[in-house]
Amino acid sequence: MSPEYLLARAKNEELQDKGECGGAVSSIFKYLLDNEIVEGVLTLTRGIDIYDGIPSLIEDSEDIIETCGSLHCAPTMFGDLISKYLKDMKLAVAVKPCDAMAIKELEKRNQLDRDKLYEIGLNCGGTVMPITARKMIDLFYEVDPDDVVKEEIDKGKFIIELKDGTEKAVEIDELEEKGYGRRGSCQRCDLMIPRNADVACGNWGAEPGWTFIEINTEKGKDLVDAARNEGYLDIKTPSEKSLTIREKIENVMIKLAQKFQDKYLEEIYPSSEDWNKYWDRCIKCYACRDVCPVCYCKECALDKEFYVDSEQIPPDPLTFQGVRLSHMSFSCINCGQCQDVCPMEIPLALIYQRMQKKYKDKTGFIAGVNEELPPLYSPEKD
Amino acid sequence: MSDKEPKILGFCCNWCCYGGADTAGTARMQYPPGVRIIRVMCSGRINPDMILKAFKEGADGVFVGGCHIGDCHYDAGNYKWRRRANFMEDLLPEFDIDRERFRFEWISASEGEKFQKTMQEFYDKIKSLGPLERCH
Numbered sequence: 001m002s003p004e005y006l007l008a009r010a011k012n013e014e015l016q017d018k019g020e021c022g023g024a025v026s027s028i029f030k031y032l033l034d035n036e037i038v039e040g041v042l043t044l045t046r047g048i049d050i051y052d053g054i055p056s057l058i059e060d061s062e063d064i065i066e067t068c069g070s071l072h073c074a075p076t077m078f079g080d081l082i083s084k085y086l087k088d089m090k091l092a093v094a095v096k097p098c099d100a101m102a103i104k105e106l107e108k109r110n111q112l113d114r115d116k117l118y119e120i121g122l123n124c125g126g127t128v129m130p131i132t133a134r135k136m137i138d139l140f141y142e143v144d145p146d147d148v149v150k151e152e153i154d155k156g157k158f159i160i161e162l163k164d165g166t167e168k169a170v171e172i173d174e175l176e177e178k179g180y181g182r183r184g185s186c187q188r189c190d191l192m193i194p195r196n197a198d199v200a201c202g203n204w205g206a207e208p209g210w211t212f213i214e215i216n217t218e219k220g221k222d223l224v225d226a227a228r229n230e231g232y233l234d235i236k237t238p239s240e241k242s243l244t245i246r247e248k249i250e251n252v253m254i255k256l257a258q259k260f261q262d263k264y265l266e267e268i269y270p271s272s273e274d275w276n277k278y279w280d281r282c283i284k285c286y287a288c289r290d291v292c293p294v295c296y297c298k299e300c301a302l303d304k305e306f307y308v309d310s311e312q313i314p315p316d317p318l319t320f321q322g323v324r325l326s327h328m329s330f331s332c333i334n335c336g337q338c339q340d341v342c343p344m345e346i347p348l349a350l351i352y353q354r355m356q357k358k359y360k361d362k363t364g365f366i367a368g369v370n371e372e373l374p375p376l377y378s379p380e381k382d
Numbered sequence: 383m384s385d386k387e388p389k390i391l392g393f394c395c396n397w398c399c400y401g402g403a404d405t406a407g408t409a410r411m412q413y414p415p416g417v418r419i420i421r422v423m424c425s426g427r428i429n430p431d432m433i434l435k436a437f438k439e440g441a442d443g444v445f446v447g448g449c450h451i452g453d454c455h456y457d458a459g460n461y462k463w464r465r466r467a468n469f470m471e472d473l474l475p476e477f478d479i480d481r482e483r484f485r486f487e488w489i490s491a492s493e494g495e496k497f498q499k500t501m502q503e504f505y506d507k508i509k510s511l512g513p514l515e516r517c518h
Binding site: 272275276280301306307316317318319322323325326327329330351354355358359362375376378379380381382 | 429430431434435437438452457458461462465466468469470472473476477478516517
């Protein structure tokens with residue numbers, strides 16, 4: 001369907017005030033829960049501090065207010081949470097582009113029922129590891145990380161607000177040059193606007209106090225129309241200028257991501273000696289496999305003695321990561337979870353993204369975006 | 383160059399390539415003895431894991447032979463294998479295995495000579511690359 005753009009904000013004043021950009025997303029969730037269109041909303045809530053985003057299932061629309069506000073220090077993944085625990089439930093879920101990619105790959109593999117899901121996409125410029133965030137706030141902002149009450153990424157800056165109301169901002173470029181800032185996978189990610197979700201919401205190009213929404217599916221269109229008709233959303237048409245600004249921001253981000261891809265996946269990609277050192281660190285904890293949102297088999301080849309000798313640590317990389325790569329690297333959505341959870345800090349996301357990129361260049365298949373299964377699954381004669 | 387005899391594993395499909403090897407054999411065409419053949423029912427049975435396992439177990443080269451495209455006994459097996467083989471060519475260099483150590487070819491049951499020639503070529507190639515050295 002052809003794209004449709006609009007600006008929206010919550011009618012409810014509390015949501016408008018507490019939510020990001022006029023609380024349109026929270027308002028959509030409230031509409032869905034109030035009218036019992038969904039049984040639950042899966043989104044992030046804030047834990048003990050701003051570095052602690054917890055995936056939470058909200059079943060009472062009164063609690064939606066708790067989920068307001070942005071959390072960038074929460075590299076979480078909703079796809080496999082749904083397929084593992086919530087697939088029988090009618091759900092609305094707030095998704096980053098990579099969440100939507102995971103959901104798409106799982107849907108194609110019949111691991112969840114897309115008809116039961118409303119995917120409210122959130123534009124995403126990247127997430128920051130909580131530990132990195134604390135370190136860099138200490139180093140670059142010279143404040144106690146515990147004094148930070150709010151964080152935001154805007155106009156290329158990572159902005160923090162302190163208890164006393166003051167704001168401090170540092171250029172993300174500067175942070176990333178020194179090895180801080182967004183996660184590696186996020187730096188190399190070129191999908192910022194989740195067009196693979198029902199709607200994509202964000203502040204790029206929006207007027208202050210409003211959310212810019214791009215409608216991607218019929219379902220998304222019906223949802224926004226209904227939320228307006230039921231009195232949950234104020235809606236207006238964005239100006240030409242809004243559209244241009246948004247497009248410009250997106251293009252700048254994509255260019256930057258491609259620059260990072262070239263840098264990290266080609267120019268300074270680890271040598272085979274480096275990889276041998278990395279593989280030697282492996283303690284065969286299987287965390288990379290267990291956390292992978294695309295991996296879903298009940299019976300895994302890596303549990304078979306003929307591939308992975310139970311006595312051997314580190315395992316032979318050929319039949320450990322090699323087998324894993326041959327099973328799912330072409331479907332890798334570059335969420336970076338494997339690397340995040342690796343206790344030995346093996347830069348797994350690099351090799352997986354590199355393989356998916358090679359596969360994309362050869363076959364045109366983009367994991368998490370294309371509607372079809374990867375061509376390797378095809379029974380066709382081609 | 384190494385004096386060590388290269389170890390080559392050849393997966394051959396029952397209906398074509400294995401027949402080709404048979405034809406080569408009955409016609410007494412000589413090919414290097416370093417090639418060990420495993421018969422599989424279809425090249426579509428081969429998956430990347432098996433190639434990786436072969437290299438792990440010490441093969442210096444891995445060959446896969448199937449029916450000519452369009453001739454698969456099971457209709458589309460060799461198409462499936464071709465997609466995997468193309469993927470395999472991208473994966474092996476990531477583990478520092480020269481993609482020339484992996485070869486796949488379409489050989490029919492009547493092509494004894496092609497089988498012999500392919501084996502000789504592949505053997506020479508592997509011999510010139512020397513034994514596969516891995517640190518694991």
